[in-house]
Amino acid sequence: MAITADVRIQSEPFxxxxxxxxxxxxxRDNGALVTFSGICRDEAGTLAALEIEHYPGMxxxxxxxxxxxxxxxxxVTAITVIHRHGRIVTGDPxxxxxxxxxxxxxxxAAAEFMMDFLKSRAPFWKxxxxxxxxxxxxxxxxxxxxxxxxxxx
Amino acid sequence: MAITADVRIQSEPFxxxxxxxxxxxxxRDNGALVTFSGICRDEAGTLAALEIEHYPGMxxxxxxxxxxxxxxxxxVTAITVIHRHGRIVTGDPxxxxxxxxxxxxxxxAAAEFMMDFLKSRAPFWKxxxxxxxxxxxxxxxxxxxxxxxxxxx
Amino acid sequence: MKLVYFAWxxxxxxxxxxxxxxxxxxxxxRDLLEWLRSRGEQYAEALKFPDAIxxxxxxxxxxxxxxxxxxxxxxLFPPMTGG
Amino acid sequence: MKLVYFAWxxxxxxxxxxxxxxxxxxxxxRDLLEWLRSRGEQYAEALKFPDAIxxxxxxxxxxxxxxxxxxxxxxLFPPMTGG
Numbered sequence: 001m002a003i004t005a006d007v008r009i010q011s012e013p014f015x016x017x018x019x020x021x022x023x024x025x026x027x028r029d030n031g032a033l034v035t036f037s038g039i040c041r042d043e044a045g046t047l048a049a050l051e052i053e054h055y056p057g058m059x060x061x062x063x064x065x066x067x068x069x070x071x072x073x074x075x076v077t078a079i080t081v082i083h084r085h086g087r088i089v090t091g092d093p094x095x096x097x098x099x100x101x102x103x104x105x106x107x108x109a110a111a112e113f114m115m116d117f118l119k120s121r122a123p124f125w126k127x128x129x130x131x132x133x134x135x136x137x138x139x140x141x142x143x144x145x146x147x148x149x150x151x152x153x
Numbered sequence: 154m155a156i157t158a159d160v161r162i163q164s165e166p167f168x169x170x171x172x173x174x175x176x177x178x179x180x181r182d183n184g185a186l187v188t189f190s191g192i193c194r195d196e197a198g199t200l201a202a203l204e205i206e207h208y209p210g211m212x213x214x215x216x217x218x219x220x221x222x223x224x225x226x227x228x229v230t231a232i233t234v235i236h237r238h239g240r241i242v243t244g245d246p247x248x249x250x251x252x253x254x255x256x257x258x259x260x261x262a263a264a265e266f267m268m269d270f271l272k273s274r275a276p277f278w279k280x281x282x283x284x285x286x287x288x289x290x291x292x293x294x295x296x297x298x299x300x301x302x303x304x305x306x
Numbered sequence: 307m308k309l310v311y312f313a314w315x316x317x318x319x320x321x322x323x324x325x326x327x328x329x330x331x332x333x334x335x336r337d338l339l340e341w342l343r344s345r346g347e348q349y350a351e352a353l354k355f356p357d358a359i360x361x362x363x364x365x366x367x368x369x370x371x372x373x374x375x376x377x378x379x380x381x382l383f384p385p386m387t388g389g
Numbered sequence: 390m391k392l393v394y395f396a397w398x399x400x401x402x403x404x405x406x407x408x409x410x411x412x413x414x415x416x417x418x419r420d421l422l423e424w425l426r427s428r429g430e431q432y433a434e435a436l437k438f439p440d441a442i443x444x445x446x447x448x449x450x451x452x453x454x455x456x457x458x459x460x461x462x463x464x465l466f467p468p469m470t471g472g
Contacts, residue, residue, distance in 0.1 A: 017170010020190065028195035028244040034264075035188045036257065037173065038472050042181035053396055055464055058448035083471065091181040095472050104189065104268055104389075105301075111187075112261050115472055121450065122471030123464070125396035138397050141468030148258075191389050206313055208381055211365035236388065248389050257472075268389055274367065275388030276381070278313035291314050294385030 005067030005079035009059045011086035014096055023078050023100055030077055032107040036097040036115055042090035048131045050139075052094065054085045055123035066117040070099070073113065074106040081114065083124065113152055119145040158220030158232035162212050164239035167249055176231050176253055183230055185260040189250045189268055195243035201284045203292075205247065207238040208276035219270040223252070226266065227259040234267065236277065266305055272298040307374070309342075311352075312383035315359065318352035328374075335361050336370045338380065353382075360385055390457070392425075394435075395466035398442065401435035411457075418444050419453045421463065436465075443468055 008014075016037055024033055040050050067079045078100040088094055097114050101107040120141065128136030161167075169190055177186055193203050220232045231253040241247055250267050254260040273294065281289030310323040332341045339356045342349045353359060361368050362381040374380060393406045415424045422439045425432045436442060444451045445464040457463060 015170065016173050016188075017168065020169050020188075024190070024192060024244070024246075028193075029197075031192055031194045033188075033190040033192060035169075035173075035186075036261070037177070037186040038257070039177060039184055039186060040181075041184045041255065044182075055393070055395055055445070055448070055466070058445055058464065061448050062450070091177070093177075102194065104191070104265075108189070108261065108265050108268075112257075115257055115261075118472035120469060120471070123395065123445070123466065123469055124471040125467060126470045127396070138467065139470045141470050146468075208310070208312055208362070208365070208383070211362055211381065214365050215367070271389035273386060273388070276312065276362065276383065276386055277388040278384060279387045280313070291384065292387045294387050299385075 003071050003077060003079065005064055005071070005081060007060055007063045007067065007080075008082045009054060009056070009063075010082065010084060013084070013092065014082045016093070016096055016098075019080055019082070019096060019098055023080060023098060027077075027100070029102065030100045031102050032104040033098065033100050034104075034107040034111045036095075036111050037093050038095040038115070039093050040088045040090045046131055047090055047128055047136075049087050049089045049129040050094070051087050051127040051129060052085045053125045053127070054083075058123050059083065059085075062122050063118065066114055066121060069117075070110040070113050074101065074110045075103070076101045076106055076110045079110065079114070081118075083118070083122065085124065087129070116145070116148045116152065120149060156224050156230060156232065158217055158224070158234060160213055160216045160220065160233075161235045162207060162209070162216075163235065163237060166237070166245065167235045169246070169249055169251075172233055172235070172249060172251060176233060176251060180230075180253070182255065183253045184255050185257040186251065186253050187257075187260040187264045189248075189264050190246050191248040191268070192246050193241045193243045199284055200243055200281055200289075202240050202242045202282040203247070204240050204280040204282060205238045206278045206280070207236075211276050212236065212238075215275050216271065219267055219274060222270075223263040223266050227254065227263040228256070229254045229259055229263045232263065232267070234271075236271070236275065238277065240282070269298070269301045269305065273302060307377050308379045310379060310381045312381065314384055315352050315382050319348050333373055333375065334370065335363070335368060335372050335374060335380075338374055339370070339382075342382075358384060390460050391462045393462060393464045395464065397467055398435050398465050402431050416456055416458065417453065418446070418451060418455050418457060418463075421457055422453070422465075425465075441467060 080098040126139040279292040
């Protein structure tokens, strides 16, 4: 469907409740709204924060392409993606994917699809800041994330 | 996992943003939070509201059983389900399912599983109130909803 | 035992709940539905397609073959439309 | 053309971006990586496992076989960890 996703790359936190409200208000034809929030884990207490680097311009473009592909595959009526960059402390949200559809299966599938592709195709990189004060490693891409894409082929 | 789902049956609206905040605050070990909001559709402008009847006592018990089954199947750390009853106008939310997990796949799967079972197993019934003032029919159960359960067998 | 009715089953029978004492020959859910249908016009109408009736014994889903001995509360209702 | 580097590729090469003019024999992404490795210690170190390097041409993902003719901007970076 010819919808335009609302894609935002920002360092500021976001308010999921406000995003839900803004997508659902004034709409009476949508039965299903799914949100996915990705939160910065503390990795068993060892991690203090992540520093997220991104490719300005391409990050927006690539996420918009992923959202357009999701909207091609499933009858969704709205998509919002917010991806943060910069320093994010544990417990804080990194990413929000929100999908709206008439039916639940489409909303779920589109959100899962986008998260799978964001993991391996959106140009972001995470560097660890450890609780002990050391600046840790760049987080390695997971093979399981790459493999997760094959189910959408 | 031995978690206890937060199950609420109520006529009042709920605030998804507040529910998300209360589940995510103070937790630093969870990477993924999924919400599903089911919203009262207007069925191409013909529907004014739904009157939702429920089986008090059993509604809570059955949803708790569904949530317990989801928590057995996937490593979720928290589940919230809010299901409304009474008169609900189009555009307003009927149900919220929220799952939290370390990993996105578990959070998505548990939420989808619960929604599929809520549709056909939670003792709620919807009666239509039409825009033209007539009190319409009881909404028929969909065969597709019954079939959706087979994928979890 | 207490019977509770919901949605169009309730509307057609005309009461939301009632106490009943079925005869001893009524041992399963199926027997109970059969016996209820014999109790009058509204019951016959409400339960004329027994396969469309969902049942809960003591607030848990039950099949039509299930025995009702010891049931305190039996719910009869149409297929659910939750969520 | 403009080259932009991210994450540990950027750290190892030591700059975030630069203008380069590769010789005409450099036609594909693979050629470009090879040519860059010859430019010095940091490049050789950053790009020593070319298969680990992801590439974008004009801000779109590109394979190592892709031709670079006409590229305004080429990004080189490690596998992504978005979401």
